[in-house]
Amino acid sequence: MNTPGQGRAGDVAIYALGLGDDALVLAQRMGEWIASAPELEEDVALGNIGLDLLGQARALLTYAGSADGRTEDDLAYLRGADEFCNVLLVERPDDGDFAHCVARLLVFSAYQAELYARLASSGDETLSAVAAKAVKEVAYHRDHATQWALRLGDGTEESHRRMQAGLDAVWPYVDELFAADELEPGLPGVAVDPAELREPTVAYVSGVVGRATLAVPDVPAAPGGGRAGRHTDALVSMLAEMQGLARAMPGVTW
Amino acid sequence: MYGNHDTTSVPVEAPAADDPTFDRDFMALIDDDGRVEPRDAMPDAYRRGLVRQIAQHAHSEIIGMQPEGSWIGRAPSLKRKAILMAKVQDEAGHGLYLYAAAETLGVDRADLLDRLHTGRQKYSSIFNYPTPTWADIGAIGWLVDGAAITNQVPITKCSYGPYARAMVRICKEESFHQRQGFEILHTLSHGSPQQHAMAQDAVDRWWWPSLMMFGPPDDDSPNSARSMRWGIKRFSNDELRQRFVDMTAPQSHALGLSLPDPELAFDALTGHWRYGEIDFTELFEVIKGNGPLNAQRMAHRTDAHERGDWVREAALGYAAKHARTEAVA
Numbered sequence A: 001m002n003t004p005g006q007g008r009a010g011d012v013a014i015y016a017l018g019l020g021d022d023a024l025v026l027a028q029r030m031g032e033w034i035a036s037a038p039e040l041e042e043d044v045a046l047g048n049i050g051l052d053l054l055g056q057a058r059a060l061l062t063y064a065g066s067a068d069g070r071t072e073d074d075l076a077y078l079r080g081a082d083e084f085c086n087v088l089l090v091e092r093p094d095d096g097d098f099a100h101c102v103a104r105l106l107v108f109s110a111y112q113a114e115l116y117a118r119l120a121s122s123g124d125e126t127l128s129a130v131a132a133k134a135v136k137e138v139a140y141h142r143d144h145a146t147q148w149a150l151r152l153g154d155g156t157e158e159s160h161r162r163m164q165a166g167l168d169a170v171w172p173y174v175d176e177l178f179a180a181d182e183l184e185p186g187l188p189g190v191a192v193d194p195a196e197l198r199e200p201t202v203a204y205v206s207g208v209v210g211r212a213t214l215a216v217p218d219v220p221a222a223p224g225g226g227r228a229g230r231h232t233d234a235l236v237s238m239l240a241e242m243q244g245l246a247r248a249m250p251g252v253t254w
Numbered sequence B: 001m002y003g004n005h006d007t008t009s010v011p012v013e014a015p016a017a018d019d020p021t022f023d024r025d026f027m028a029l030i031d032d033d034g035r036v037e038p039r040d041a042m043p044d045a046y047r048r049g050l051v052r053q054i055a056q057h058a059h060s061e062i063i064g065m066q067p068e069g070s071w072i073g074r075a076p077s078l079k080r081k082a083i084l085m086a087k088v089q090d091e092a093g094h095g096l097y098l099y100a101a102a103e104t105l106g107v108d109r110a111d112l113l114d115r116l117h118t119g120r121q122k123y124s125s126i127f128n129y130p131t132p133t134w135a136d137i138g139a140i141g142w143l144v145d146g147a148a149i150t151n152q153v154p155i156t157k158c159s160y161g162p163y164a165r166a167m168v169r170i171c172k173e174e175s176f177h178q179r180q181g182f183e184i185l186h187t188l189s190h191g192s193p194q195q196h197a198m199a200q201d202a203v204d205r206w207w208w209p210s211l212m213m214f215g216p217p218d219d220d221s222p223n224s225a226r227s228m229r230w231g232i233k234r235f236s237n238d239e240l241r242q243r244f245v246d247m248t249a250p251q252s253h254a255l256g257l258s259l260p261d262p263e264l265a266f267d268a269l270t271g272h273w274r275y276g277e278i279d280f281t282e283l284f285e286v287i288k289g290n291g292p293l294n295a296q297r298m299a300h301r302t303d304a305h306e307r308g309d310w311v312r313e314a315a316l317g318y319a320a321k322h323a324r325t326e327a328v329a
């Protein structure tokens, strides 16, 4: 894992990098749906969500990089998978299954909504500004995912089955969102304790799952470790695609 | 629209004064530069011609998402990624406006998409060319969106109100796209030698196909006369093509890139840029389906649509169920 800068400023940078990587990796996944969504309205909506996430990622990476003189692009394009500190939930491939996309977005946006609501009152001015803007964006993402979870869960037999399968597939990665963050205790009043987000996030998601006539999955958690740079092959192939051109021609301006 | 080369469809006869279905009042409205609105009576052939044109325009917008969409994941900087994502999303929005405009004429989007998927309606052939390098994203923005604007600005004054209004919104966004494409090429052209070569190669490949977006030469354009008579088309294919050349030739100098036409030269007498002869045999091959990527574009589109079948059915099922519940409650 990378250590941008030293001491407290370095810790804030690492914290921002984790949140920024979450947003960047999910933005990249959303981008895969544009021109491949089930209907045109969805190409637009998923594109909007991807753009919001990309905006959050850029602000957070820029801030993280400012600790040691790296740009957002240095961080996005010149780190290997083992230097990324996103949670594993966001790197999972959807494999073109819209139910997986909705299930992930439901969980992740519910988590982000709780996170940013608290981070908006962070003692760190930059983080609080990013969060204050993002909190409105993720409210829309969460609403969008909620509407689809209801339609798919309570639509047809097939969509019910697929939506349940989507939830089952993402659920093992939920735990990691709330895993203790080794930096957080050292950043009181700046970072948010992830453990605090579990109850409200799960309550929101379970409420939607119930209304959608679906069941909250009862599956064992997958191993986490994303924040520490332990990732799946899915991230490795995503980065190979994302970074290919930038790495092939280093040092130029695009 | 993205292209005027609608040569494969059966031309609808232009109304003649001695035709019993000819609506004298309607033509008076057109001659008076009036706007036709959805509830107005209109000759059937006018309606059918418009449906076809607007639908094919809409299809072009959504198929056009593919060549650029394939670069969203690979854009070489986050800023470029954001701009490209927004652009491709804009094109989806253009598709939506245009399908909505077509629906005011009594057809529905699902049916029009079906006509696209079964090959009964076309989309602009320009999107059957590949985008092998990042510079293609610049060339598409500069040339393809540039040609689209040239074609579309006159449609903002066309006789059918909903089409004209959709086009006002669309043209605003297309001009952003063109500027962004120009900027990508400008950066590449003034970057490393390898980047410059990449930009030049893309412009070399896209120049002639973008000239063909204006359709066949006027003498060979069976549908143009009818469209012009009805106030749907305001300028001929060749007039629009000339406008485009006059706009882009000087811009290529600002870019520091050349255009692949040795005969391209400014004619001080006419005030226009002269250009070499266009080889339309290639265009007709692409229209017939023999372009580099016709099959791939259609396969991608129908695949996305079919993979979305269950999602759209679920949305309908949910809506029906909940309409019933509300009615009972």
Ligand SMILES: [Fe+2]
Binding pocket: B061, B090, B091, B094, B170, B174
């Ligand atoms: Fe467009």
Ligand SMILES: [Fe+2]
Binding pocket: B091, B145, B173, B174, B177
């Ligand atoms: Fe465009």
